[in-house]
Amino acid sequence: MSKSSPIGIFDSGVGGTSIWKEIHSLLPLEHTIYLADSDNAPYGEKPQEEIVRLSIKNTEKLLAMGAKIIVVACNTATTNAIQVLRSNYHVPFIGIEPAIKPAALQTQTKCIGILATKGTLTSALFAKTSDLYSKDTKVIEVVGKGLVQEIEKGNKDSEKVEAMLVDLLQPMIDEGIDYLVLGCSHYPYLIPTLKKILPSYVKIIDSGMAVAKQTKLILQSMDLLTSTSQMPPQFFTNGDPKILRNLITSEENNYEVTYLDF
Structure with a gap:
């Protein structure tokens, strides 16, 4: 080496x-x-x-x-x-790993969202990190079902993906998140669409x-x-x-x- x-x-x-x-x-x-x-x-x-x-x-x-x-x-x-x-x-x-720590430390509404895959959200390592940094914060976890497949097909900017994201993000918006943590390395390619959907005060964090x-x-x-x-x-x-x-x-x-x- x-x-x-x-x-x-x-x-x-x-x-x-x-x-x-x-x-x-x-x-x-x-x-x-x-x-x-x-x-x-x-x-x-x-x-x-x-x-x-x-x-x-x-x-x-x-x-x-x-x-x-x-x-x-x-x-x-x-x-x-x-x-x-x-x-x-x-x-x-x-x-x-999903950047839970900076979101949990900086949130003003004490409510953050995490968009990730099922494999990440159900892992022991994620659970340990989440428990460590989000004791006083409500964490809304959403599985980005189907998003990776669409990005792999080259459809990251499609109307279909935008509609999927509207459905996935609405529960987080309704709960009052002010940070969205992207828990999949594919998801930064969705940031332009995410910004169209999310309220302007919601900050997006990736790793x-x-x-x-x-x-x-x-x-x-x-x-x-x-x-x-x-x-x-x-x-x-x-x-x-x-x-x-x-x-x-x-x-x-x-x-x-x-x-x-x-």
């Missing part, structure tokens, strides 16, 4: 690119490899044993590609599998920048941060490369996405 080795990132599909963007922005010199397990998305409705198996599969693929650190850019995989990964592999792992900062901190502590520009980011998917490419390509960068059967 060397400073020039890549940062490995995996998710149940394309959503974790929201995390990749924060990492790439904070650490532009680092070589990143992104693995989208879209063929098995969504993880949020699978049993824990299956989530662990898929997380191990993704980890071993990234290790074979030389990853010096692995970012589990999936809330469901983090809350259900990261302890198993950390106990079985020597490489450091960075996980992603992307916190994950990027933690990745930098761990690499610094292990003296694994590179100081010279590495090769361009690499993206692999076992789903439709066009959908992943559409999320990461901008006017400045036209990243290559490769289909990989893994």
Whole structure:
């Protein structure tokens, strides 16, 4: 393992690119490899044993590609599998959890909403975090049923998704939330639509920048941060490369996405 080795990132599909963007922005010199397990998305409705198996599969693929650190850019995989990964592999792992703490500390109405997958909301790790930080706060938990599937199809801005979000968010709005925590790495791609639906005073929190900062901190502590520009980011998917490419390509960068059967 060397400073020039890549940062490995995996998710149940394309959503974790929201995390990749924060990492790439904070650490532009680092070589990143992104693995989208879209063929098995969504993880949020699978049993824990299956989530662990898929997380191990993704980890071993990234290790074979030389990853010096692995970012589990999936809330469901983090809350259900990261302890198993950390106990079985020597490489450091960075996980992603719903940002309950900042929402609970800053809420004025003492009521916050969490939009997440079933797999995250029913996990022991989520329950522990929620209990720790939300003792004096009412937490409205809503399963974002069907949202990941629509984003994986490239439909994040569709009228169908907007209608789904109206139905999902109304109970939270009725209860008086002033913070909405996004508990799935796919959901930041819904922020423009969320802002159309939510009252203007409701603040939206996701975990992307916190994950990027933690990745930098761990690499610094292990003296694994590179100081010279590495090769361009690499993206692999076992789903439709066009959908992943559409999320990461901008006017400045036209990243290559490769289909990989893994």
